[in-house]
Amino acid sequence: MASYRKIVFVVASLILILVQSSYGQGDTVNLQLRWKHQFQFAGYYAAQKKGFYENENLKVKIQEYTPGHSSVDIVLSGEAQYGVFGSDVLLSYMQGKPVKVLACIFQHSPYSILSLEGRGVSKPTDLSGKKIMAAEMGSIILKSLLQNEGIPQDSIAVVPLNIDRFFKDSTIAALIVYKAFEPFKYEKEGYKPIQIDPSDYGVDFYGDVLFTSESETRDYPERTEKFKRASLRGWEYALEHPDEIIDYILKLPGVKERGIDRQMLRKEFLVMEKLIRPNLVEIGHMNKGRWEFILKRFSQLGITTVHKSTEDLLYFPENKVFMYAKVSVYLIGLLLVVALFFFIRSVFIKHNLVREQQKVMEMDTKSRFNEESLRLILNNAGILLWDWNRLSNSFSFLGYNDDIDSYTSIYQFKNALHTEDQDKLDMFVDLLPENFREEIRIKIGETFQWKLLTIKARKFDDENSPLIYTGMLIDISEIKQKEEHLDELSKELETTNSELEKFAYITSHNIRAPIVNLESLMDFYDVDCIDKEANNDIVNKIHISVQRLKDTLEDLILVTSRK
Structure with missing residues (x-):
């Protein structure tokens, strides 16, 4: 037994040495930011400060924005392995550049249109005939807003972004800014900014995304997965401990020199929290369908004429076991050298472990519905689920298609309703009740179909006003058709009942009259009457009354025997 323990100890020691040597002293990688240090990149600072990168055996250098060089160019040149960019990374992909998106940090666009008091801009239509400053993604946001609002693209002059010129030149009506930071900065400097949020008008793309090169995911899949995992863990920590990370940011080079203080970073955090939505969506979540929608919008704007699947743009590793492939090879080789027994024993244990894991996975699969199963159930039931973010x-939709899930705003949804039912939705938008239920008609294809609209508020702000509504559209077209059929049957029954009442009245009169005559004639009839002629006359009249009664009864039998 003692010799057995020694062998196990020696094998374990060799394995530990081998594992450590396989990792070396840790990989050194660079992360290229898209701007200067601020809370916009808090997750990466948190991953570095709290040792999440170090735990993954990574040494990460975080690089600030370099004027004149985009994050995409720096990553593809090899000067950095990972970078932060916007949803316009899709354009680089369409141009054939080998980029891979690892995670979408901002679920909503961080841009807004900023103007100043006195420059005549408070809503999108005010932009017509004006000069607007915008750069790169800002120009795309502006074009998309103009298209949504039906404002001609050529009615606006887009000029290069120059902050100093904007505040000096009053002929420039507005500029596109990062809404989580710049408005607070300019407000602190004494200006009175006015903002137009494009997301209020249906323009809402992904914001900051974490990306890398195709060669990085191909040649260093383990490192890619470790960097992504540590970064997302850093974002979770930063959003849960914002004040701690703000302290760290304030100590970074150049932050205080730019006039940034704790209050500004705190305000930036509060806006970013709404863009990331950590309470509703898993941090880093990305949806292929939404990327396809963004590509479609870019094509509509004429920004790109290339259309190809976004599948190769997104990084979704199918099997994470490759992270330990190299170590497994070393372990198996070492076990074969030490003893065949240990190899067989390890294979046996691994085999049992895989079997148990498969059983657990099978049980887990059987115990829950995935999204496709739920979608199938909703399709068969004729139900559409949707969420509306009021701000x-x-x-967002889940359920049967019928062209309804192409609506991106409540205004588009309203325009699809029958004109007689649009007031019902207007009433809901005006009152914003916690619960709402109405029968509506919505255009599906070329016809209107009846739907039951039920809405319930499920998230509220600090003032207890509804922020997010969840609703259902239930197909009641068949029910409505049956109701109309029942209405027609009811009208037919009413008509039939009316005719039966008339018939019953006439029949009762025809029966009663002969009976009354018979009673009267019987009273007049006198057996002892000497006037035989008078009695005969009465008898004849009795026969006439009986015949009338008989005729009436035969008519009644004839009528009631008909179907």
Whole structure:
């Protein structure tokens, strides 16, 4: 037994040495930011400060924005392995550049249109005939807003972004800014900014995304997965401990020199929290369908004429076991050298472990419905589930298609309703009740169909006003058709009942009259009467009354025997 323990100890020691040597002293990688240090990149600072990168055996250098060089160019040149960019990374992909998106940090666009008092801009239509400053993604946001609002693209002059010129030149009506930070900065400097949020008008793309190169995911899949995992863990920590990370940011080079203080970073955090939505969506979540929608919008704007699947843009590793492939090879080789017994024993244990894991996975699969199963159930039931974010005016759908899930705002949804039912939705938008239920008609294809609309508020702000509504559209077209059929039957029954009442009245009169005559004639009839002629006359009249009664009864039998 003692020799057995020694062998196990030696094998374990060799394994530990081998594992450590396989990892070396840790990989050194660079992360290229899209701007200067601020809370916009808090998750990466948290991953570095709290040792999440170090735990993954990574040494990460975080690089600030370099003027004149985009994050995409720096990553593809090899000067950095990972970078932060916007949803316009899709354009680089369409141009054939080998980029891979690892995670979408901002679920909503961080841009807004900023103007100043006295420059005549408070709503999108005010932009017509004006000069607007915008750069790169800001121009795309502006074009998309103009298209949504039906404002001609050529009615606006887009000029290069120059902050100093904007505040000096009053002929420039507005500029596109990062809404989580710049408005507070300019407000602190004494200006009175006015903002137009494009998301209020149905323009809402992904914001900051974490990306890398295709070669990085291919040649260093383990490192890619470790970097992504540590970064997302950092974002979770930063959003749960914002004040701690703000302290760290204030100590970074150049932050205080830019006039940034704790209050500004705190305000930036509060806006970013709404863009990331950690309470509703898993941090880093990305949806292929939404990327396809963004590509479609870019094509509509004429920004790109190339259309190909976004599948190769997104990084979804199918099997994470490759992270330990190299170590497994070393372990198996070492076990074969030490003893065949240990190899067989390890294979046996691993085999049992895999079997148990498969059983657990099978039980887990049987115990829950995935999204496709739920979608199938909703399709068969003719039910559509949807969420409406009142602040961002964004819609998300789950259920049957019928062209309804193409609506991106409540205004588009309203325009699809029958004109007689649009007032019902207006009443809901005006009152914003916690619960709402109405029968509506909505255009599906070329016809209107009846739906039961039920809405319930499920998230509220600090003033207990509804922020997010969840609703259902239930197909009641068949029910409505049956109701109309029942209405027609009811009208037919009413008509039939009326005719039966008339018939009953006439019949009762025809029966009663001969009976009354018979009673009267019987009273007049006198057996002892000497006037035989008078009695005969009475008898004849009795026969006439009996014949009339008989005729009436035969008519009644004839009528009631008909179907």
